[in-house]
Amino acid sequence: MSLFRRPTAYVAATIVLFLSGCSAATVAQSPSNPAAPAAVEMDNCGTMISFAAPPERIVAVKSSSLELLLALGASEKIVGAAFLDGPLPDSLADQGAKVPILSERLPSREAVLEVEPDLIFAGWESNFSSDGVGERTSLEKLGVGTYVAPAACTALGYKPDPLTFDHVFDGFVELGEIIDEGQAAKALVDEQAAELAAIVPDKRNLSTVWYSSGKDQPFVGAGLGAPEMIMSAAGLNNVFADVDDSWASTSWESVAQANPDVIVLVDATWNTAAAKVDLLQANPVTAHLDAVRMNRYIIVDFPATEAGVRSVDAVTAIVDQLSSL
């Protein structure tokens, strides 16, 4: 291992790897050495991954990944985080305070490899690309494990259809298995399942639009993804529940036609809920919506809108806000 802590040695080894064309596993004596039986092996979004030993040096890409790792008590194993959507929630802020931020945007493969991770846990499959942190197969060859929360799989047969809290909780357990935090994962699932069960959904059968982004064409929560999962758990009727996708670009006319009782606004640092309110009031069509005229908005943090440890919190937050409408 000490050999690989030195960048020059690392680069040299990488060059040797490419020149000889042999697998990284044999040279680097990484955990994925085929000789040793894999302790954990699974099909992750269509990519076979295996871990002979639990990863000790994890890089988290996107907030949902970092938050789950912290919630499982793995903060000591995180060597870096990147491409976060916003600040950590208060409940995780202390644990996450010491996590080094590798990059505010999506880092390059080399920038991630520099911290010598043995697992990269990404929020989106698309983060694993040649212009992102690297293709999954090429990372695996270097002995770096890759993992995407199963809730975020996009390939046919892997994409949850529709996403449910069971998928989200299964993801907690699966990650717990990989990083040897099975106990913590089980406790987290029990806690969140209990919290979810205790939520009393709004009974008024209110219709809603989950407005995520977009000026000319509103980008809204559709029928299969985290927005629909969260809205239905909160007792809201998603106007676009029939659209077979997680999110969809739609039109203001379709929103106006539905004239929802309330509008869920996603609050992102780069596109705040307040900016969305201004936009809805300024647009001459949406200005006439009942929800806009009566200020019936529900605000959800962007990082909470992707399936993960904050999904149940998002339901709670929505139900709380609904009760005061």
Add this chain to the structure above:
Amino acid sequence: MKRVVLTSQLSPDEPRASHDRRSSRSVIAACVLAVTALVSLFAAIVTGPADISPMEVMGSLWGHLTGGIPAMSPLRDAIIWEGRVPRVLTAAAVGGGLALCGAVMQALTRNPLADPYLLGLSSGASLGAVIVIVLGVSVALPVAAFMGALLALLFTMTLAKGAGALSQASVVLAGLAVSSAFAALTSLVIFWSATGDSYREILSWLLGSLGGADWSDVAVAMVAVVVCAVPLLGGSRSLDGLLLGDTAAEALGIAVVRTRSMLFACVALLTGALVAVSGSIGFIGLIVPHAVRLVAGGTHRALLPLSFLVGSIFLVWADTLARVMFEPRELPVGIVTSLIGGPIFAVLLLRMSRGRRASGF
């Protein structure tokens, strides 16, 4: 090679009989197209994802045009009067304007592949827009897009002049250089700062969208069309002359340099305004003039107004498709125009090459 597509161009000494036949055919075509355009406008306003009957549309239009209050809920009325009507009118102005610009650019540069975006205008406008969207600069998006387009135009013209007095080749090449540079800057800004899902908005803008069209967009697009169309239409005789080459044009008494600069500036202004309103919508400026030439010949007195009408009708329908094809989802209209435009262009290309062979060119 440059002139192959323009060989149906009417030369000044063409026999009178043929000239009369052509022009009467153009008048009939103009009448038919004008009626088609009006019908298309109404049909497009009646069509949309919301269930609104033609009677309701009539009620809303009648109400607003006569200054009364339409007898329907304010929201339904807003869907029609604040949503569909300005959007369809904007589509008509933008489509017509782009086709007009395309026809003029093809003549000015004597290049059949010329389109309104040739001078780097769309890249300049895109850069301006992306800076506003991504960096949150507090300038209205259309203003920024317009400034970007003007800046690109300025660079192109300066570069072209430096390279050889606004000859058509140097303008095209300068446009290419400026276009690449601005496109790279746009990519840089996106790459540098796209946070979360903010790239979505950029993408939809870059592909061209009329989803945000309101009455102020109608005003911008209409005013730009009117202001620029007057000198462009007035320059149709000069364009006929310029097509014959600079020397021949000068012999015909056309002040080549001045005319070309003025017409370039008009096209740039108009394109800048249109891109500011709708993003860069592809293919209209390229294909519509070619299609019209097949029917009406090449005199610009006929070509320009007919191109305007055909461009309007084309974009109105393309946008209607974008709105309802996958309802309640919506596509950026630029995808639709390119999807339809590509095959049409292929057909035109084949027809033209056949015509060329027959006529010995």
